[in-house]
Amino acid sequence: MTTVSCHLAAGLPPPIAGPAVSRPVDGFRLAYDRSGTGPGIVLLHGGHGDRTDWADVAVRLEGTVVTPDLRGVGESDRWPGGDVSVSAQAASVTSLIDELRLGPVVLGGHGIGAAVALRVAARSPGRVAGLVVTPPPEVPTRSVTGTGRNALQRVWTTWSAPGYTPSRLRLDHLAQQHDRRLLTMSSDPIGRHVVAAPTTILWPDLDPLVPDSWFDGLGEWFRRVTVRRVPGVGHFLPVEAPMAFVEALQRTVQERTQQRGF
Structure with missing residues:
Protein backbone atom coordinates (compact mmCIF):
# COMPACT_ATOMS: atom_id res chain seq x y z
CA MET A 1 0.00 0.00 0.00
CA THR A 2 1.44 3.39 -0.96
CA THR A 3 1.78 6.28 1.49
CA VAL A 4 -1.12 8.13 -0.13
CA SER A 5 -3.45 5.12 -0.11
CA CYS A 6 -2.26 4.31 3.43
CA HIS A 7 -3.46 7.72 4.63
CA LEU A 8 -6.73 7.49 2.73
CA ALA A 9 -7.43 4.02 4.14
CA ALA A 10 -6.91 5.47 7.61
CA GLY A 11 -9.52 8.13 6.94
CA LEU A 12 -6.80 10.80 6.72
CA PRO A 13 -5.75 13.24 3.99
CA PRO A 14 -2.73 12.29 1.88
CA PRO A 15 0.66 13.49 3.16
CA ILE A 16 2.32 16.60 1.78
CA ALA A 17 5.42 14.71 0.66
CA GLY A 18 5.63 11.42 -1.20
CA PRO A 19 6.68 8.08 0.28
CA ALA A 20 10.30 7.54 1.32
CA VAL A 21 12.26 4.61 2.74
CA SER A 22 15.38 4.71 4.91
CA ARG A 23 18.60 2.77 4.60
CA PRO A 24 18.35 -0.65 6.31
CA VAL A 25 19.52 -1.23 9.88
CA ASP A 26 19.61 -4.90 10.91
CA GLY A 27 17.62 -5.60 7.75
CA PHE A 28 14.82 -3.16 8.61
CA ARG A 29 14.04 -0.12 6.48
CA LEU A 30 11.73 2.55 7.87
CA ALA A 31 9.00 4.09 5.75
CA TYR A 32 8.50 7.73 6.58
CA ASP A 33 6.74 10.92 5.55
CA ARG A 34 8.71 14.15 5.35
CA SER A 35 7.42 17.68 4.91
CA GLY A 36 8.43 21.29 5.52
CA THR A 37 11.78 22.99 6.00
CA GLY A 38 13.75 24.24 8.96
CA PRO A 39 14.63 22.63 12.30
CA GLY A 40 14.24 18.86 12.38
CA ILE A 41 11.27 17.35 14.22
CA VAL A 42 10.86 13.56 14.37
CA LEU A 43 7.59 12.05 15.65
CA LEU A 44 7.38 8.44 16.89
CA HIS A 45 4.04 6.65 17.17
CA GLY A 46 2.78 4.20 19.80
CA GLY A 47 2.49 0.43 19.63
CA HIS A 48 -1.24 0.55 18.86
CA GLY A 49 -0.94 2.89 15.89
CA ASP A 50 1.33 3.93 13.04
CA ARG A 51 2.79 7.12 11.61
CA THR A 52 -0.65 8.38 10.55
CA ASP A 53 -1.36 8.97 14.26
CA TRP A 54 0.61 12.21 13.79
CA ALA A 55 -1.29 13.53 10.76
CA ASP A 56 -3.09 16.32 12.64
CA VAL A 57 0.11 17.27 14.46
CA ALA A 58 2.57 17.22 11.55
CA VAL A 59 0.61 19.56 9.29
CA ARG A 60 0.59 22.27 11.97
CA LEU A 61 4.32 22.27 12.78
CA GLU A 62 6.95 24.64 11.41
CA GLY A 63 10.10 22.72 10.57
CA THR A 64 11.30 19.65 8.74
CA VAL A 65 8.82 17.10 10.07
CA VAL A 66 9.58 13.38 9.73
CA THR A 67 7.10 10.71 10.83
CA PRO A 68 8.37 7.13 10.42
CA ASP A 69 6.62 3.83 10.90
CA LEU A 70 8.59 1.92 13.53
CA ARG A 71 10.16 -1.46 12.73
CA GLY A 72 7.50 -4.07 12.08
CA VAL A 73 4.69 -1.56 11.60
CA GLY A 74 2.87 -0.13 8.60
CA GLU A 75 4.98 0.26 5.49
CA SER A 76 8.31 -0.29 7.25
CA ASP A 77 9.93 -3.71 6.93
CA ARG A 78 8.02 -6.29 8.94
CA TRP A 79 10.20 -9.34 9.60
CA PRO A 80 8.43 -11.69 12.07
CA GLY A 81 11.75 -12.92 13.47
CA GLY A 82 13.46 -9.53 13.52
CA ASP A 83 14.33 -7.41 16.54
CA VAL A 84 11.62 -4.82 17.28
CA SER A 85 12.70 -4.00 20.84
CA VAL A 86 13.01 -0.43 22.12
CA SER A 87 16.80 -0.49 21.71
CA ALA A 88 16.51 -1.84 18.15
CA GLN A 89 13.89 0.77 17.26
CA ALA A 90 16.19 3.46 18.66
CA ALA A 91 19.02 2.24 16.43
CA SER A 92 16.81 2.66 13.36
CA VAL A 93 15.59 6.10 14.42
CA THR A 94 19.15 7.26 15.17
CA SER A 95 20.27 6.05 11.75
CA LEU A 96 17.36 7.88 10.09
CA ILE A 97 18.31 11.14 11.82
CA ASP A 98 21.87 10.74 10.55
CA GLU A 99 20.82 9.70 7.07
CA LEU A 100 18.58 12.75 6.64
CA ARG A 101 21.15 15.03 8.34
CA LEU A 102 18.46 16.43 10.61
CA GLY A 103 20.21 16.59 13.96
CA PRO A 104 20.05 17.84 16.52
CA VAL A 105 16.29 17.24 16.34
CA VAL A 106 13.30 17.75 18.56
CA LEU A 107 11.84 14.30 19.21
CA GLY A 108 8.17 13.74 19.89
CA GLY A 109 7.02 10.38 21.19
CA HIS A 110 3.84 8.66 22.29
CA GLY A 111 3.48 5.24 23.91
CA ILE A 112 6.24 2.93 22.72
CA GLY A 113 7.44 5.82 20.58
CA ALA A 114 8.08 7.77 23.80
CA ALA A 115 10.26 4.93 25.10
CA VAL A 116 12.19 4.93 21.81
CA ALA A 117 12.61 8.72 21.92
CA LEU A 118 13.95 8.55 25.48
CA ARG A 119 16.38 5.82 24.47
CA VAL A 120 17.71 7.88 21.58
CA ALA A 121 18.07 10.97 23.78
CA ALA A 122 19.81 9.04 26.58
CA ARG A 123 22.23 7.12 24.36
CA SER A 124 22.82 9.72 21.61
CA PRO A 125 22.53 13.12 23.31
CA GLY A 126 24.26 14.97 20.49
CA ARG A 127 21.44 14.11 18.11
CA VAL A 128 18.60 15.44 20.29
CA ALA A 129 17.93 19.12 21.05
CA GLY A 130 14.68 18.57 22.94
CA LEU A 131 11.98 16.05 23.80
CA VAL A 132 8.20 16.15 24.01
CA VAL A 133 6.77 12.80 25.13
CA THR A 134 3.96 11.12 26.98
CA PRO A 135 4.91 8.67 29.76
CA PRO A 136 5.91 5.30 28.25
CA PRO A 137 3.21 2.75 29.10
CA GLU A 138 3.37 -0.57 30.87
CA VAL A 139 0.70 -2.48 28.95
CA PRO A 140 -0.85 -5.53 30.66
CA THR A 141 -0.82 -8.61 28.45
CA ARG A 142 -4.44 -9.41 29.23
CA SER A 143 -5.54 -6.16 27.58
CA VAL A 144 -4.53 -7.30 24.11
CA THR A 145 -5.90 -10.83 24.03
CA GLY A 146 -8.03 -11.96 21.09
CA THR A 147 -7.59 -11.10 17.44
CA GLY A 148 -5.54 -8.08 16.50
CA ARG A 149 -8.63 -6.21 15.29
CA ASN A 150 -10.56 -6.92 18.51
CA ALA A 151 -7.62 -5.99 20.72
CA LEU A 152 -7.10 -2.70 18.92
CA GLN A 153 -10.79 -1.84 19.08
CA ARG A 154 -10.84 -2.61 22.80
CA VAL A 155 -7.80 -0.51 23.72
CA TRP A 156 -8.64 2.42 21.45
CA THR A 157 -12.09 2.69 23.01
CA THR A 158 -11.27 1.94 26.66
CA TRP A 159 -7.95 3.79 26.99
CA SER A 160 -9.16 6.96 25.29
CA ALA A 161 -11.29 9.66 26.89
CA PRO A 162 -15.07 9.14 27.14
CA GLY A 163 -16.72 10.26 23.93
CA TYR A 164 -13.77 9.48 21.70
CA THR A 165 -14.33 6.56 19.34
CA PRO A 166 -12.09 5.72 16.37
CA SER A 167 -13.86 5.07 13.10
CA ARG A 168 -14.30 1.56 11.73
CA LEU A 169 -12.14 2.54 8.76
CA ARG A 170 -9.39 3.67 11.11
CA LEU A 171 -9.47 0.42 13.10
CA ASP A 172 -9.46 -1.68 9.94
CA HIS A 173 -6.40 0.23 8.76
CA LEU A 174 -4.51 -0.22 12.05
CA ALA A 175 -5.36 -3.93 12.21
CA GLN A 176 -3.48 -4.37 8.92
CA GLN A 177 -0.53 -2.20 9.99
CA HIS A 178 0.37 -3.33 13.52
CA ASP A 179 2.93 -5.78 14.89
CA ARG A 180 1.47 -7.60 17.89
CA ARG A 181 4.87 -7.66 19.60
CA LEU A 182 4.69 -3.90 20.06
CA LEU A 183 1.32 -3.99 21.80
CA THR A 184 2.68 -5.16 25.15
CA MET A 185 6.29 -4.02 24.90
CA SER A 186 7.70 -2.56 28.09
CA SER A 187 11.23 -1.47 28.71
CA ASP A 188 13.50 0.70 30.79
CA PRO A 189 14.70 2.83 27.88
CA ILE A 190 17.12 4.99 29.84
CA GLY A 191 18.82 2.47 32.12
CA ARG A 192 21.59 4.16 34.09
CA HIS A 193 21.73 7.11 31.73
CA VAL A 194 20.32 10.60 32.31
CA VAL A 195 18.49 12.53 29.59
CA ALA A 196 20.32 15.83 29.16
CA ALA A 197 18.02 17.40 26.55
CA PRO A 198 15.24 19.64 27.89
CA THR A 199 12.18 17.43 28.16
CA THR A 200 8.47 18.17 28.29
CA ILE A 201 6.28 15.34 29.51
CA LEU A 202 2.63 15.62 28.51
CA TRP A 203 0.48 13.77 31.05
CA PRO A 204 -3.00 12.85 29.76
CA ASP A 205 -4.93 12.72 33.01
CA LEU A 206 -7.34 10.01 31.81
CA ASP A 207 -4.62 7.63 30.59
CA PRO A 208 -5.14 4.39 32.58
CA LEU A 209 -1.60 3.22 31.81
CA VAL A 210 0.13 6.03 33.70
CA PRO A 211 0.17 5.69 37.50
CA ASP A 212 0.99 8.75 39.58
CA SER A 213 4.04 6.90 40.91
CA TRP A 214 5.66 7.09 37.45
CA PHE A 215 6.53 10.70 38.21
CA ASP A 216 8.41 9.93 41.41
CA GLY A 217 12.09 10.67 41.05
CA LEU A 218 11.97 12.32 37.62
CA GLY A 219 14.91 14.44 38.70
CA GLU A 220 17.08 11.34 38.71
CA TRP A 221 16.35 10.58 35.05
CA PHE A 222 16.16 14.04 33.50
CA ARG A 223 18.48 17.00 33.81
CA ARG A 224 15.75 19.46 32.77
CA VAL A 225 12.14 18.30 32.79
CA THR A 226 8.72 19.95 32.77
CA VAL A 227 5.46 18.06 33.32
CA ARG A 228 2.29 19.45 31.75
CA ARG A 229 -0.96 17.76 32.62
CA VAL A 230 -3.48 17.52 29.78
CA PRO A 231 -7.01 17.35 31.24
CA GLY A 232 -9.81 15.30 29.76
CA VAL A 233 -7.58 13.26 27.45
CA GLY A 234 -6.84 9.53 27.39
CA HIS A 235 -3.90 7.47 26.20
CA PHE A 236 -3.92 8.43 22.51
CA LEU A 237 -2.91 12.05 22.92
CA PRO A 238 -1.66 12.81 19.36
CA GLY A 261 20.57 28.57 16.72
CA PHE A 262 20.07 25.12 15.24
Missing part, protein backbone atom coordinates in the same frame (compact mmCIF):
# COMPACT_ATOMS: atom_id res chain seq x y z
CA VAL A 239 -5.04 11.75 17.98
CA GLU A 240 -7.36 12.86 20.80
CA ALA A 241 -5.77 16.26 21.43
CA PRO A 242 -3.20 16.99 18.71
CA MET A 243 -2.86 20.68 19.62
CA ALA A 244 -1.33 19.76 22.98
CA PHE A 245 1.56 18.16 21.11
CA VAL A 246 1.70 20.92 18.49
CA GLU A 247 2.04 23.67 21.09
CA ALA A 248 4.63 21.81 23.18
CA LEU A 249 6.72 20.81 20.16
CA GLN A 250 6.64 24.28 18.64
CA ARG A 251 7.59 25.84 21.97
CA THR A 252 10.55 23.45 22.26
CA VAL A 253 11.70 24.21 18.71
CA GLN A 254 11.53 27.96 19.34
CA GLU A 255 13.42 27.72 22.63
CA ARG A 256 16.19 25.62 21.11
CA THR A 257 16.44 27.91 18.09
CA GLN A 258 16.90 30.93 20.34
CA GLN A 259 19.41 29.24 22.61
CA ARG A 260 21.48 27.24 20.13
Whole structure:
Protein backbone atom coordinates (compact mmCIF):
# COMPACT_ATOMS: atom_id res chain seq x y z
CA MET A 1 0.00 0.00 0.00
CA THR A 2 1.44 3.39 -0.96
CA THR A 3 1.78 6.28 1.49
CA VAL A 4 -1.12 8.13 -0.13
CA SER A 5 -3.45 5.12 -0.11
CA CYS A 6 -2.26 4.31 3.43
CA HIS A 7 -3.46 7.72 4.63
CA LEU A 8 -6.73 7.49 2.73
CA ALA A 9 -7.43 4.02 4.14
CA ALA A 10 -6.91 5.47 7.61
CA GLY A 11 -9.52 8.13 6.94
CA LEU A 12 -6.80 10.80 6.72
CA PRO A 13 -5.75 13.24 3.99
CA PRO A 14 -2.73 12.29 1.88
CA PRO A 15 0.66 13.49 3.16
CA ILE A 16 2.32 16.60 1.78
CA ALA A 17 5.42 14.71 0.66
CA GLY A 18 5.63 11.42 -1.20
CA PRO A 19 6.68 8.08 0.28
CA ALA A 20 10.30 7.54 1.32
CA VAL A 21 12.26 4.61 2.74
CA SER A 22 15.38 4.71 4.91
CA ARG A 23 18.60 2.77 4.60
CA PRO A 24 18.35 -0.65 6.31
CA VAL A 25 19.52 -1.23 9.88
CA ASP A 26 19.61 -4.90 10.91
CA GLY A 27 17.62 -5.60 7.75
CA PHE A 28 14.82 -3.16 8.61
CA ARG A 29 14.04 -0.12 6.48
CA LEU A 30 11.73 2.55 7.87
CA ALA A 31 9.00 4.09 5.75
CA TYR A 32 8.50 7.73 6.58
CA ASP A 33 6.74 10.92 5.55
CA ARG A 34 8.71 14.15 5.35
CA SER A 35 7.42 17.68 4.91
CA GLY A 36 8.43 21.29 5.52
CA THR A 37 11.78 22.99 6.00
CA GLY A 38 13.75 24.24 8.96
CA PRO A 39 14.63 22.63 12.30
CA GLY A 40 14.24 18.86 12.38
CA ILE A 41 11.27 17.35 14.22
CA VAL A 42 10.86 13.56 14.37
CA LEU A 43 7.59 12.05 15.65
CA LEU A 44 7.38 8.44 16.89
CA HIS A 45 4.04 6.65 17.17
CA GLY A 46 2.78 4.20 19.80
CA GLY A 47 2.49 0.43 19.63
CA HIS A 48 -1.24 0.55 18.86
CA GLY A 49 -0.94 2.89 15.89
CA ASP A 50 1.33 3.93 13.04
CA ARG A 51 2.79 7.12 11.61
CA THR A 52 -0.65 8.38 10.55
CA ASP A 53 -1.36 8.97 14.26
CA TRP A 54 0.61 12.21 13.79
CA ALA A 55 -1.29 13.53 10.76
CA ASP A 56 -3.09 16.32 12.64
CA VAL A 57 0.11 17.27 14.46
CA ALA A 58 2.57 17.22 11.55
CA VAL A 59 0.61 19.56 9.29
CA ARG A 60 0.59 22.27 11.97
CA LEU A 61 4.32 22.27 12.78
CA GLU A 62 6.95 24.64 11.41
CA GLY A 63 10.10 22.72 10.57
CA THR A 64 11.30 19.65 8.74
CA VAL A 65 8.82 17.10 10.07
CA VAL A 66 9.58 13.38 9.73
CA THR A 67 7.10 10.71 10.83
CA PRO A 68 8.37 7.13 10.42
CA ASP A 69 6.62 3.83 10.90
CA LEU A 70 8.59 1.92 13.53
CA ARG A 71 10.16 -1.46 12.73
CA GLY A 72 7.50 -4.07 12.08
CA VAL A 73 4.69 -1.56 11.60
CA GLY A 74 2.87 -0.13 8.60
CA GLU A 75 4.98 0.26 5.49
CA SER A 76 8.31 -0.29 7.25
CA ASP A 77 9.93 -3.71 6.93
CA ARG A 78 8.02 -6.29 8.94
CA TRP A 79 10.20 -9.34 9.60
CA PRO A 80 8.43 -11.69 12.07
CA GLY A 81 11.75 -12.92 13.47
CA GLY A 82 13.46 -9.53 13.52
CA ASP A 83 14.33 -7.41 16.54
CA VAL A 84 11.62 -4.82 17.28
CA SER A 85 12.70 -4.00 20.84
CA VAL A 86 13.01 -0.43 22.12
CA SER A 87 16.80 -0.49 21.71
CA ALA A 88 16.51 -1.84 18.15
CA GLN A 89 13.89 0.77 17.26
CA ALA A 90 16.19 3.46 18.66
CA ALA A 91 19.02 2.24 16.43
CA SER A 92 16.81 2.66 13.36
CA VAL A 93 15.59 6.10 14.42
CA THR A 94 19.15 7.26 15.17
CA SER A 95 20.27 6.05 11.75
CA LEU A 96 17.36 7.88 10.09
CA ILE A 97 18.31 11.14 11.82
CA ASP A 98 21.87 10.74 10.55
CA GLU A 99 20.82 9.70 7.07
CA LEU A 100 18.58 12.75 6.64
CA ARG A 101 21.15 15.03 8.34
CA LEU A 102 18.46 16.43 10.61
CA GLY A 103 20.21 16.59 13.96
CA PRO A 104 20.05 17.84 16.52
CA VAL A 105 16.29 17.24 16.34
CA VAL A 106 13.30 17.75 18.56
CA LEU A 107 11.84 14.30 19.21
CA GLY A 108 8.17 13.74 19.89
CA GLY A 109 7.02 10.38 21.19
CA HIS A 110 3.84 8.66 22.29
CA GLY A 111 3.48 5.24 23.91
CA ILE A 112 6.24 2.93 22.72
CA GLY A 113 7.44 5.82 20.58
CA ALA A 114 8.08 7.77 23.80
CA ALA A 115 10.26 4.93 25.10
CA VAL A 116 12.19 4.93 21.81
CA ALA A 117 12.61 8.72 21.92
CA LEU A 118 13.95 8.55 25.48
CA ARG A 119 16.38 5.82 24.47
CA VAL A 120 17.71 7.88 21.58
CA ALA A 121 18.07 10.97 23.78
CA ALA A 122 19.81 9.04 26.58
CA ARG A 123 22.23 7.12 24.36
CA SER A 124 22.82 9.72 21.61
CA PRO A 125 22.53 13.12 23.31
CA GLY A 126 24.26 14.97 20.49
CA ARG A 127 21.44 14.11 18.11
CA VAL A 128 18.60 15.44 20.29
CA ALA A 129 17.93 19.12 21.05
CA GLY A 130 14.68 18.57 22.94
CA LEU A 131 11.98 16.05 23.80
CA VAL A 132 8.20 16.15 24.01
CA VAL A 133 6.77 12.80 25.13
CA THR A 134 3.96 11.12 26.98
CA PRO A 135 4.91 8.67 29.76
CA PRO A 136 5.91 5.30 28.25
CA PRO A 137 3.21 2.75 29.10
CA GLU A 138 3.37 -0.57 30.87
CA VAL A 139 0.70 -2.48 28.95
CA PRO A 140 -0.85 -5.53 30.66
CA THR A 141 -0.82 -8.61 28.45
CA ARG A 142 -4.44 -9.41 29.23
CA SER A 143 -5.54 -6.16 27.58
CA VAL A 144 -4.53 -7.30 24.11
CA THR A 145 -5.90 -10.83 24.03
CA GLY A 146 -8.03 -11.96 21.09
CA THR A 147 -7.59 -11.10 17.44
CA GLY A 148 -5.54 -8.08 16.50
CA ARG A 149 -8.63 -6.21 15.29
CA ASN A 150 -10.56 -6.92 18.51
CA ALA A 151 -7.62 -5.99 20.72
CA LEU A 152 -7.10 -2.70 18.92
CA GLN A 153 -10.79 -1.84 19.08
CA ARG A 154 -10.84 -2.61 22.80
CA VAL A 155 -7.80 -0.51 23.72
CA TRP A 156 -8.64 2.42 21.45
CA THR A 157 -12.09 2.69 23.01
CA THR A 158 -11.27 1.94 26.66
CA TRP A 159 -7.95 3.79 26.99
CA SER A 160 -9.16 6.96 25.29
CA ALA A 161 -11.29 9.66 26.89
CA PRO A 162 -15.07 9.14 27.14
CA GLY A 163 -16.72 10.26 23.93
CA TYR A 164 -13.77 9.48 21.70
CA THR A 165 -14.33 6.56 19.34
CA PRO A 166 -12.09 5.72 16.37
CA SER A 167 -13.86 5.07 13.10
CA ARG A 168 -14.30 1.56 11.73
CA LEU A 169 -12.14 2.54 8.76
CA ARG A 170 -9.39 3.67 11.11
CA LEU A 171 -9.47 0.42 13.10
CA ASP A 172 -9.46 -1.68 9.94
CA HIS A 173 -6.40 0.23 8.76
CA LEU A 174 -4.51 -0.22 12.05
CA ALA A 175 -5.36 -3.93 12.21
CA GLN A 176 -3.48 -4.37 8.92
CA GLN A 177 -0.53 -2.20 9.99
CA HIS A 178 0.37 -3.33 13.52
CA ASP A 179 2.93 -5.78 14.89
CA ARG A 180 1.47 -7.60 17.89
CA ARG A 181 4.87 -7.66 19.60
CA LEU A 182 4.69 -3.90 20.06
CA LEU A 183 1.32 -3.99 21.80
CA THR A 184 2.68 -5.16 25.15
CA MET A 185 6.29 -4.02 24.90
CA SER A 186 7.70 -2.56 28.09
CA SER A 187 11.23 -1.47 28.71
CA ASP A 188 13.50 0.70 30.79
CA PRO A 189 14.70 2.83 27.88
CA ILE A 190 17.12 4.99 29.84
CA GLY A 191 18.82 2.47 32.12
CA ARG A 192 21.59 4.16 34.09
CA HIS A 193 21.73 7.11 31.73
CA VAL A 194 20.32 10.60 32.31
CA VAL A 195 18.49 12.53 29.59
CA ALA A 196 20.32 15.83 29.16
CA ALA A 197 18.02 17.40 26.55
CA PRO A 198 15.24 19.64 27.89
CA THR A 199 12.18 17.43 28.16
CA THR A 200 8.47 18.17 28.29
CA ILE A 201 6.28 15.34 29.51
CA LEU A 202 2.63 15.62 28.51
CA TRP A 203 0.48 13.77 31.05
CA PRO A 204 -3.00 12.85 29.76
CA ASP A 205 -4.93 12.72 33.01
CA LEU A 206 -7.34 10.01 31.81
CA ASP A 207 -4.62 7.63 30.59
CA PRO A 208 -5.14 4.39 32.58
CA LEU A 209 -1.60 3.22 31.81
CA VAL A 210 0.13 6.03 33.70
CA PRO A 211 0.17 5.69 37.50
CA ASP A 212 0.99 8.75 39.58
CA SER A 213 4.04 6.90 40.91
CA TRP A 214 5.66 7.09 37.45
CA PHE A 215 6.53 10.70 38.21
CA ASP A 216 8.41 9.93 41.41
CA GLY A 217 12.09 10.67 41.05
CA LEU A 218 11.97 12.32 37.62
CA GLY A 219 14.91 14.44 38.70
CA GLU A 220 17.08 11.34 38.71
CA TRP A 221 16.35 10.58 35.05
CA PHE A 222 16.16 14.04 33.50
CA ARG A 223 18.48 17.00 33.81
CA ARG A 224 15.75 19.46 32.77
CA VAL A 225 12.14 18.30 32.79
CA THR A 226 8.72 19.95 32.77
CA VAL A 227 5.46 18.06 33.32
CA ARG A 228 2.29 19.45 31.75
CA ARG A 229 -0.96 17.76 32.62
CA VAL A 230 -3.48 17.52 29.78
CA PRO A 231 -7.01 17.35 31.24
CA GLY A 232 -9.81 15.30 29.76
CA VAL A 233 -7.58 13.26 27.45
CA GLY A 234 -6.84 9.53 27.39
CA HIS A 235 -3.90 7.47 26.20
CA PHE A 236 -3.92 8.43 22.51
CA LEU A 237 -2.91 12.05 22.92
CA PRO A 238 -1.66 12.81 19.36
CA VAL A 239 -5.04 11.75 17.98
CA GLU A 240 -7.36 12.86 20.80
CA ALA A 241 -5.77 16.26 21.43
CA PRO A 242 -3.20 16.99 18.71
CA MET A 243 -2.86 20.68 19.62
CA ALA A 244 -1.33 19.76 22.98
CA PHE A 245 1.56 18.16 21.11
CA VAL A 246 1.70 20.92 18.49
CA GLU A 247 2.04 23.67 21.09
CA ALA A 248 4.63 21.81 23.18
CA LEU A 249 6.72 20.81 20.16
CA GLN A 250 6.64 24.28 18.64
CA ARG A 251 7.59 25.84 21.97
CA THR A 252 10.55 23.45 22.26
CA VAL A 253 11.70 24.21 18.71
CA GLN A 254 11.53 27.96 19.34
CA GLU A 255 13.42 27.72 22.63
CA ARG A 256 16.19 25.62 21.11
CA THR A 257 16.44 27.91 18.09
CA GLN A 258 16.90 30.93 20.34
CA GLN A 259 19.41 29.24 22.61
CA ARG A 260 21.48 27.24 20.13
CA GLY A 261 20.57 28.57 16.72
CA PHE A 262 20.07 25.12 15.24
